[in-house]
Amino acid sequence: MAPGTAARPRRLKTQDWVRPAVYYGSLVPLVLLAVRALTDRLGANPIAEVLNQLGLLGLVFLVASLACTPLKIAFGWKWPVAVRRTLGLFAFFTLLFHFVVYLVFDQQLDLAAVLRDVGERPFITVGLAGLVLMVPLAVTSTRGSLKRLGARRWQRLHRLAYLAGALGVVHYLLRVKADATEPLAYGAVLGVLFLVRLVDWARRRAARSARATP
Numbered sequence: 001m002a003p004g005t006a007a008r009p010r011r012l013k014t015q016d017w018v019r020p021a022v023y024y025g026s027l028v029p030l031v032l033l034a035v036r037a038l039t040d041r042l043g044a045n046p047i048a049e050v051l052n053q054l055g056l057l058g059l060v061f062l063v064a065s066l067a068c069t070p071l072k073i074a075f076g077w078k079w080p081v082a083v084r085r086t087l088g089l090f091a092f093f094t095l096l097f098h099f100v101v102y103l104v105f106d107q108q109l110d111l112a113a114v115l116r117d118v119g120e121r122p123f124i125t126v127g128l129a130g131l132v133l134m135v136p137l138a139v140t141s142t143r144g145s146l147k148r149l150g151a152r153r154w155q156r157l158h159r160l161a162y163l164a165g166a167l168g169v170v171h172y173l174l175r176v177k178a179d180a181t182e183p184l185a186y187g188a189v190l191g192v193l194f195l196v197r198l199v200d201w202a203r204r205r206a207a208r209s210a211r212a213t214p
């Protein structure tokens with residue numbers, strides 16, 4: 001190799017360490033919950049405790065994934081977009097597990113009882129609607145799906161994540177009986193994130209029409 005042409009080591013980008021940090025960091029609360037379950041430290045009502053912890057964690061992951069693009073818009077950071085998919089998938093699988101715990105341990109796989117519950121308790125209906133909305137998002141989260149659908153259609157479909165988040169907040173709001181502070185706080189964060197997206201969309205639309213005007 002000619003002198004001076006030796007390959008220089010690639011500079012470590014923020015994404016290179018943020019991606020594994022977010023992945024392993026997201027596993028921590030799930031592993032801690034599993035350890036509590038395996039060591040019988042879930043309190044007097046273990047099923048309700050696991051359900052609530054998984055529901056809350058799923059909502060946190062969902063809101064965190066929805067915060068990625070607004071963070072890029074507001075601060076110009078690139079790294080949040082690199083962890084958006086990981087956080088979205090953590091949200092989906094945590095909430096799927098939340099549903100499985102409900103189905104297996106709360107309802108003992110009695111599908112008739114589940115259907116009755118869905119019909120009778122708006123809290124369950126709304127939660128299920130949120131989870132169902134997340135299925136097409138998880139299925140189309142791959143690069144291949146992005147290519148197949150095209151960026152525009154993919155982005156339009158993935159806006160459903162906001163609706164899933166809003167349904168998750170309503171589900172939480174309907175579940176709490178006395179103090180609604182926490183679900184309202186999640187709702188407020190979601191509202192701010194949506195507002196950032198809306199302002200950005202309006203700005204880009206105005207710039208496009210300004211460019212199109214001769």
Ligand code: HEM
Nearest residue numbers: 048051052055056059095099102124127128130131168172
């Ligand atoms: C977008 C989807 C969903 C989100 C974001 C979500 C979130 C939550 C949250 C935040 C809680 C309360 C946690 C706490 O009080 O600390 C919760 C509880 C619960 N969720 Fe969900 N959930 C979702 C879907 C579902 C589905 C599909 C079902 C079942 C059909 C379900 C059944 C329950 C039950 C039974 C509880 C516990 C209620 C209690 O112990 O009183 N959730 N969920």
